[in-house]
Amino acid sequence: MTVGIVSTGIYIPKDYMTAEEISALANLPIDVVKTKMGVTQKPIPGPDDHTVAMGIWAAQKALQKGNIDPKTIDLVIYIGEEHKEYPLWTAAIKLQEEIGAYHAWAFDVALRCGTTIMAIKVAKSMMESDPTINTVLLAGGYRNSDFIDYQNERTRFMFNLGAGGAAIILKKDHGENIILESDIMTDGSFSEDVVVPVGGTKEPLTAEHLQNGLYRLDVLDPVGMKARLEQKSMQNFLKVIRNSLSKSGYVETDIDYLAILHMKKSAHDYVLNELGLSSDQSTYLSDYGHIGQMDQIISLELAIESGKLKEGNLAVLVSAGIGYAWGAVAIRWGK
Structure with missing residues (x-):
């Protein structure tokens, strides 16, 4: 099946x-x-x-x-x-x-x-x-x-x-466009780094919170989060990509297209370089920014429109979510 x-x-x-x-x-x-x-x-x-x-x-x-x-x-x-x-x-x-x-x-x-x-x-x-x-x-x-x-x-x-x-x-x-295998990993040490600090049961929302602009995303431990992310994030990106490929019977040199979320340009380029991919094998979403979990689907559509994703190609969708979670899934594109 x-x-x-x-x-x-x-x-x-x-x-x-x-x-x-x-x-x-x-x-x-x-x-x-x-x-x-x-x-x-x-x-x-x-x-x-x-x-x-x-x-x-x-x-x-x-x-x-x-x-x-x-x-x-x-x-x-x-x-x-x-x-x-x-x-x-x-x-x-x-x-x-x-x-x-x-x-x-x-x-x-x-x-x-x-x-x-x-x-x-x-x-x-x-x-x-x-x-x-x-x-x-x-x-x-x-x-x-x-x-x-x-x-x-x-x-x-x-x-x-x-x-x-x-x-x-x-x-x-x-x-067509067969979903192969995926890989997901999470790290709870980041679970409370990025939050909206008010509006939940710990700190119910008040008019004062709204007036003071506290109903916004914030980083509770910016120094610690940065240090931990630098140690783990890029390697975990690469790990879930390689694991999804391995489970699917492929290796990274088989990748034809990488549908990756928007991130700072240096991090995007780092991932491509580590996988041996060129800029033509991905789409940098500079005209879209980061639209959360929609990025991978947007990237797929743009790749089809631009001809970057063709019949018989192997595509990998990869994401990272605050919390922190990393995930990738391989897809054999076309018939």
């Missing part, structure tokens, strides 16, 4: 924040924003670009592209962020209703920016073990840029956060 990708869909808001605007807000040299952070512009949400809504619009595009009747979908998995229209809400059920997947059931998953990789692994395993699950839709949106305070230097590495939605449809015994 195989599981293949039928189609993908993305939604990108029409409003953008430019590198010049980020530079002015953060009081940073424009060269730092463009060259070091690697952002020329990034989409930001308009008044109607709510988190789940963007996932719905992306899902509708994937359904249209794949010529899929939504009534044939067996399962809907929400892969977007927890920051959405309502704080306590099962978003997948809203997705199911809006796209007309009336015969499906639905649930949400979350692993921050590692969610898409994790959800692909979960969906494939469920399809392999349950004969009633044949077609699965994964979709969601992301707008954690709402939580960025450009005056907070501790969160500078998150100034690239943007907004958008993405969707991917998987089907059992689909003879």
Whole structure:
């Protein structure tokens, strides 16, 4: 039994924040924003670009592209962020209703920016073990840029956060774009490094918190986090890529395309160099910034449009999520 990708869909808001605007807000040299952070512009949400809504619009595009009747979908998995229209809400059920997947059931998953990789692994395993699950839709949106305070230097590495939605449809015994094996690892020593410090049960949200701008992402131990990440992050990126390849029967020299999240340019180049890949074998998302767990699907679509991803290619999707989680999945593209 195989599981293949039928189609993908993305939604990108029409409003953008430019590198010049980020530079002015953060009081940073424009060269730092463009060259070091690697952002020329990034989409930001308009008044109607709510988190789940963007996932719905992306899902509708994937359904249209794949010529899929939504009534044939067996399962809907929400892969977007927890920051959405309502704080306590099962978003997948809203997705199911809006796209007309009336015969499906639905649930949400979350692993921050590692969610898409994790959800692909979960969906494939469920399809392999349950004969009633044949077609699965994964979709969601992301707008954690709402939580960025450009005056907070501790969160500078998150100034690239943007907004958008993405969707991917998987089907059992689909003879194209075969999902191979994945690898995921987590490290709990980072679990409380990056948080929104108020609004939970530890520190319930108050008007004073809002007035003082505390309902924003913050880094509680910036020095310690930086030291631990420098020791582990890049090596863990490479480890999950190599493990997913090994499980799939390949090695890194077999990679034709790497769909990687947006990160600072030096880190992006480091990963490519360590794997022996050229810049033409990936897409640097400088015009999109980091749209969380949507990055891998956006990268796939851009690669197809540009001709970087072709029939018979081996693609690897790779992610990292605050917490920290690293994940990769290999895909044999085409028939």
